[in-house]
Amino acid sequence: MTIQWFPGHMTRARREIQEKLKLIDIAIELLDARVPLSSRNPMVEEILHGKPRLILLNKADLADARTTDKWMANFAEQGYASLSIDASTGTRVNEIPIKVRALLHEKISRQVAKGMTPRPVRGLIVGIPNVGKSTLINRLAGRNIAATGDRPGVTKGQQWIKVGTEMELLDTPGILWPKFEDQLVGFKLAMTGAIREQVLNIEDVAYFAVKELAQYYWDALAERFGLTEPPSDLENNLEIVRVMEDIGRKRGCLISGGRVDLEKASGIILRELRAGNLGRISLESPEFLV
Ligand code: G4P
Numbered sequence: 136m137t138i139q140w141f142p143g144h145m146t147r148a149r150r151e152i153q154e155k156l157k158l159i160d161i162a163i164e165l166l167d168a169r170v171p172l173s174s175r176n177p178m179v180e181e182i183l184h185g186k187p188r189l190i191l192l193n194k195a196d197l198a199d200a201r202t203t204d205k206w207m208a209n210f211a212e213q214g215y216a217s218l219s220i221d222a223s224t225g226t227r228v229n230e231i232p233i234k235v236r237a238l239l240h241e242k243i244s245r246q247v248a249k250g251m252t253p254r255p256v257r258g259l260i261v262g263i264p265n266v267g268k269s270t271l272i273n274r275l276a277g278r279n280i281a282a283t284g285d286r287p288g289v290t291k292g293q294q295w296i297k298v299g300t301e302m303e304l305l306d307t308p309g310i311l312w313p314k315f316e317d318q319l320v321g322f323k324l325a326m327t328g329a330i331r332e333q334v335l336n337i338e339d340v341a342y343f344a345v346k347e348l349a350q351y352y353w354d355a356l357a358e359r360f361g362l363t364e365p366p367s368d369l370e371n372n373l374e375i376v377r378v379m380e381d382i383g384r385k386r387g388c389l390i391s392g393g394r395v396d397l398e399k400a401s402g403i404i405l406r407e408l409r410a411g412n413l414g415r416i417s418l419e420s421p422e423f424l425v
Contacts, residue, residue: 152309165262168198176311195219202417209421222271261309268308341401
């Protein structure tokens with residue numbers, strides 16, 4: 136589901152998260168491992184306001200494992216604990232409560248020192264739409280709880296979900312907005328499927344995808360679609376369109392006069408990319424940060 140964010144929505148989403156923050160010990164910030172920067176809310180530091188935080192790089196099954204490791208090292212350098220997971224299959228999800236308790240170790244020890252029995256630590260999952268919040272909540276709960284594609288402003292009565300004996304999670308996630316005023320962010324989120332085609336033109340998104348893939352993952356693109364001729368110049372629009380046409384021809388996307396149906400070809404490129412059929416692909420690396 137695509138959320139059209141307006142200033143009113145953002146204010147409400149922010150207010151909702153701030154209300155929830157009062158109830159919890161730790162925020163669990165969910166990012167897309169393929170695009171950790173673009174899937175990050177631009178105001179997250181301000182909104183979370185110093186709450187202890189665990190960063191989860193979700194959809195790690197679709198991202199380049201080496202790049203994900205580099206991101207985790209990068210977050211560690213910035214003082215953040217992180218974990219790469221795959222919420223849809225549950226890979227490493229069982230490490231979340233362990234990490235969370237490790238992060239809150241001092242607080243828990245203080246309670247024990249005062250003779251208190253520590254209560255389960257309470258967490259809140261936050262992240263932009265489509266990053267996998269509901270999938271993760273359901274996975275941690277071991278049953279279907281969160282409706283996928285939640286919207287800000289639609290709060291039901293909040294409940295705590297037990298995650299083992301030592302952790303509890305709010306059943307509704309905190310929904311954040313992406314940095315969509317940056318066009319590049321928009322294209323990357325569209326390429327990974329977080330923003331739907333209704334918002335951006337499908338051929339424009341596929342064009343962007345082919346250009347990125349030709350630059351960083353040509354072998355994967357060539358292998359998937361049986362291509363033999365890489366674009367001679369990535370800045371030449373006609374060359375990128377030529378590669379899109381090659382893909383279309385390989386997949387029989389033809390219209391009258393032997394021309395390629397670019398819209399159909401674009402759909403195929405994006406669908407297969409998002410499904411992971413081109414292999415594990417990361418679109419952002421900490422190495423390229425300046
Ligand atoms: P949200 O609550 O943050 O909005 O996200 P949600 O859980 O609805 O997940 C969005 C899509 O991402 C879902 O696909 C879900 O299955 C998929 N997803 C979540 N976590 C992972 C993961 O770790 N790996 C992979 N490969 N996919 C994941 P969907 O239900 O098929 O919806 P869609 O594909 O139609 O968007």
